[in-house]
Amino acid sequence: MAVELRGPSPVPDFGAVNGEGDDLPTVLGALPAGAVLRPFVIVLHGPPGAGKSTLAAEVARRYAREAWGPSSSGPLPVHWLSFGGASVDAREILLRLLAECGAPRQDVIRAALAPNRKFDRQLREQCEEFVRERVVVLDDVSPAVARPVLKVLRHCYRLRVIVTSRREHGWRGVDLRHSVRPLASELDSEGPEPRLRRSLEQLSAQERILLDFLASRRSRAPFTTLTIRPSKRRDAMAGLLGLGLVRRVHEDRFALSERVRGTVLSHPSVLVTPHKDVTWELAGAAVQLLEASAGLLDGRKFMETEELVPLLPHELVPHIDEFMQLPAETRRLRAKHLEQRLISALATILAFLGDAHRLVALLRRSPKNRAVRRALCALARDVGLPDTAQSLIHGDTSADADFERAANHYATGHLDSARDALGEPFETEDIDTAWALLLRGAVLCDQGHVLEAERHLRFSADLHRAFDCRRGTGWALLHLARVSLLQGHDTEAAHRLRQAAEVAEALGDVRAQNWVETEWLRLRAQRRDNPAAPDRDRLVLAAHESFEDARGMGWTHVWTGHAYEGAGEHANAEAEWEEALRRFAGCQDALGLAWTRHRQALTFASDRAHNAHWADAYWAFTELGCAYGSAWTALEIAARAPGRALSQSYLTIARWVFELLNDTNGQSWAEAVGMAHADDATAPTTGSHMSDDIRQFLANHEAGEPTPIPLHARDLILIQGQSDTSAGCRVRITLLDESPTADTTARLLVRVAPGPGHPWASNPRATPWLTATALPLTHATLEPASALLRPSEQEEHGAEFDFVPHRTGTHRLRFTIALESTGTVLQQVETELDILDTGQPGNHAAPHAVTPRGR
Structure with missing residues (x-):
């Protein structure tokens, strides 16, 4: 079963139930049939290694499959929540359960900053509504942890709760307490202990270090290898699996049996590698992995190593709950800086995945953490709660918070306010500039300044690519497609939409994919030869609704109505626009409201x-x-x-x-x-x-x-002035010096060559003066910044530039050609030059034209 953040967590496979005891039929027989509507709670208690988790897993699977008979709609969902004896806050358990039940994001985000009493009431009401008709397993919890959770779950319709614990006493209001004991033959056997000792003696140094670390973890829950990143640790894990000291319970999830744990702790290693040092190493590696993966979403820098490969967000999904427990481990080390880095990266990933419930759990745990508040602000905005988004960053005066404020203004359609919040354009070429340019370009597009919007968005896309920020790249391409649609360049718009879709799909950016589909509907609606497509419209609406993106639903209704109106179906168009008004009012998108009323x-x-x-x-x-x-x-x-x-x-x-x-x-x-x-x-x-x-x-x-x-x-x-002034002209860029190397000067000649039949070619004396403006897109220098030239094939009529690369590798250069008299941009070209460190000539890619960007 695949792991989904908004779906039931899978039941581990612990193997068959121990021996031939009557535990399984006893517990299954005690569980009520489907006609019993009230919740039913069973506590399985017993000593370590008795097989409580194995029994719980088998009971949950069989009951979910068989209890309600063929008349039910299918097997009951089973949620396996394992905490390994750790002291977990009841609110976190309930939030995780609500997330897995697909509870609305808006409700929990609205309650995120509420006082504890009000927040607890909201959780209880949400659980009563959404946690129903399913089986919940709370594995390895104490009565102190489970009691407040059970107090809430007792009000849930047709719920079956199975609790495993080492504690026999301290339970109140449960329907069945069942003692799970190892079979006598197993208690009397002396075989397992000597075999375990012999296996320990066979371990390499790295395998024993890792086994000691796993045995001394606070949590006894199943774990993954993602928190054991260094390659020597992963090799050690393979050795432990081969010896049977660690067992696989679900795909990339593993468990250490209580018998092995007890034997390891009772026979300490003679190796001089403190547990604290191993924890430091593994915690640091986990933080680096999360930061590298978050870098794909926000462009943050991370330390590059040969073995550190960033994971895509969906690859992290099966391991999120284990990463959620890591801050507690780093807190034990008193590594405050490491803990904050971990929380910041985790918050970015949770916001991208749309996991509002776990993100709120992170906020309740660290209410003053500004990175968490900004991440939740972004998610609140995405699900149509701009007021809540603003309140989450209240008092935060950082540049990151200013960007979020500007994005909040943009989401409500207040374009001038968004530009004011962004301030003046940055001159630096960093990831903050890339995001600011992206938002500014989107605002300019909505205001109608298409050339300026395109200039900002192209530069933003270039910077996002340079920082390997794939999410930013995809969104820049999406907004560039919107610019093309406004300019009537349907073919170019379709190409950019396909590019944006490829980036979003590869990254797993669900919200971006949905918006790409909405822009496809817009492209179809604006073409006169395309009828309305109700089936596709409904699919796009359902996709936005699944993410709770009210703005996305609103604009989808707008373009669907546009298509209906173009087909003469006025009643259908009016119905779509009325629904758009309702959606826009709900998410406070004033620009969407204005355009809908206009239509x-x-x-x-x-x-x-x-x-x-x-x-x-x-x-x-x-x-x-x-x-x-x-x-x-x-x-x-x-x-x-x-x-x-x-x-x-x-x-x-x-x-x-x-x-x-x-x-x-x-x-x-x-x-x-x-x-x-x-x-x-x-x-x-x-x-x-x-x-x-x-x-x-x-x-x-x-x-x-x-x-x-x-x-x-x-x-x-x-x-x-955008159309034909430069048609039939070709920009030629010639390298005048052979074999350029780093930090040496090479001369470049730029010419504008009119083609046959062009007025500039037939009357050379009437050619205007042009300006060529140079811009290096990599670490290099181009001088002068601009130069005059005339359209001609002759070299003396061209413009010469001095190019100094400051590193080896591929360099990108951009030249903008404009009329000197008016400043009207005629054409832009980009070229690449390979600068080698051997003195040998590199490959000089031919320049290619790009869409003019205006002044």
Whole structure:
């Protein structure tokens, strides 16, 4: 059975029940049939090594499979919660159980900062609702730990609880206490002890060190090899398995029997390797592993070693509960710094995995840990709780907290507030800059500044790749796809969505995968030849709902409604948009609300009651800082305003904002509305979709049948001067010096070569001056920062740069070509140069063009 954080933990395989005793039929016979609705609690107690866990596992498996008969919907879920005798807080046990039962994340996050009494009441209510019709095993716990847990579970519907403990007394309110004793033949046998001693004598030094460590662990629960990272320890584990001193109970999960534990502790090793030193080594290795794995999610640096390979988050899932216990081990060592690093990395991974319950358990254990609070802040935002997210970072003045505040503002659609919280763009090239650029690019995209958004997002993607931050890379690609959709580059958008999907799938970023699917729906909705796809829409909605991502559900409803409206199914479109409004209101996404109301109002152009939506939407866009939405809403008001003065006022606003955005599509529609009001039906003569739409709009107006601006018109931003100025030109980069090496100067020549038929090629004297701006993307220097050149194949018309690499390896260089007179960006190219340490020439990759980024 696979291990899932929001699914039952698997029952270990301890083998067959000992001997031929009657323990199994006695316990199974005591458990009630399915008709009994109240909970039933059994305590199996006995000495170490009696087989309590083995009996509990077999009872749980059989009862879950057989107890309720063929009329039930299938085997009951079984949760195996093993604590190995450790002193565990009852709240942590209940939180883990709620997580495995799939309880809502929002409820526990809302209660995260509540006082103990209120928090306990919330846990009890949640357990009563979600922990039902299942079998729960509390393995190896004391009465003091189990009693507060059982007090809550006694109120759960059709629950069967099996407890194993060494303690016979101290239990209250249980339905059955059963004593598990080793069979007499086993007690009288002297065989096992001498065999164990002989096995101990055969151990290597490393095997004995590891066995001593395992035997002296505070927890007797099954363990994994992930907390034994150094290779010599893993080799020792293989030796212990071969000798039968350690046994495998589930895939990569192992157990040390009580008989072996007792023998090891009663025969101490003569090796001079203190247990504390081994614990230090293994705890340090576990911290390094978690930090390296968290680095894939947030770009944090870690110490690279040959044997340390970061694990993907889903690979850590089976071992999370063991890692959750490590802070207690490091606390025993009084290694405060090690403990904080461990908690910080663990919090990042739990937030990514969406495990709100274990993350809240971590917070309740370390309420002042800012890394945990920031991680829970991010998860609260993702599940639609921006207010709770803000409260979690209250008083935190760190740069990381400032970023989280900006992200919270963005999630609620307050774009100007998000930019203010981010502050000025950073000049350093580090991972903090990468995340800030990602968020700034997303904000600029929603505001309609597509070229600036693309510039920030490309740089962010480059930095995230440099730091091997795969999560950041995937999200940068996703937002770049949104930029492409706004620019009408459907093919490029589809390519970027596929890239983002590949990164998200490889990393296991469920939320990113869901948003990629929503953007695919948007791409389909914006294409006129694609009908609505209800089945796919429902799958995407279900995926967002599983993660409790209300914003994701809201925007999926928006684009589904868009597709229905395009197909003429107005009733279905209205139903989708009403649902979108409900979702956006729940997660406080004001931008989503404004765009949904904008679209709703479009379908009720003649309904005065719905025209009030326009004024509300306009002021909402203005207050949020969404220039793009303000312009389109002002244009719609201008098209409907009853008086010429009012119409011209809003038309002037729309024209001014479209000009500010450099959006020729919006400007063209503003001119069309102006011509319609002036009864001047001069339509554009080009054959583009936009021109056809404007021509039809003016023709209908002239015929006395005014129609609204098409729904899809506002989903396109065309930038003036972006298209054909540099078409047919090729940027050539030539290395003038052979065999460049580190810290030596090599000359590069940059030329812009017009192709045949280009105006610059037919009239060389009329060619404009261009600027070439140089930017090294790796540790190198390029001088000068920019230089003038003219379009020509001739070398004397090119621009020369001095390139100094400061390390060996592959270097990436970027050149931006712009018109010197206006600064309009024509083209960007990137090239790679291999700098070797042998003096031999490297490979010089051909430059490749990328999308212009604007000024």
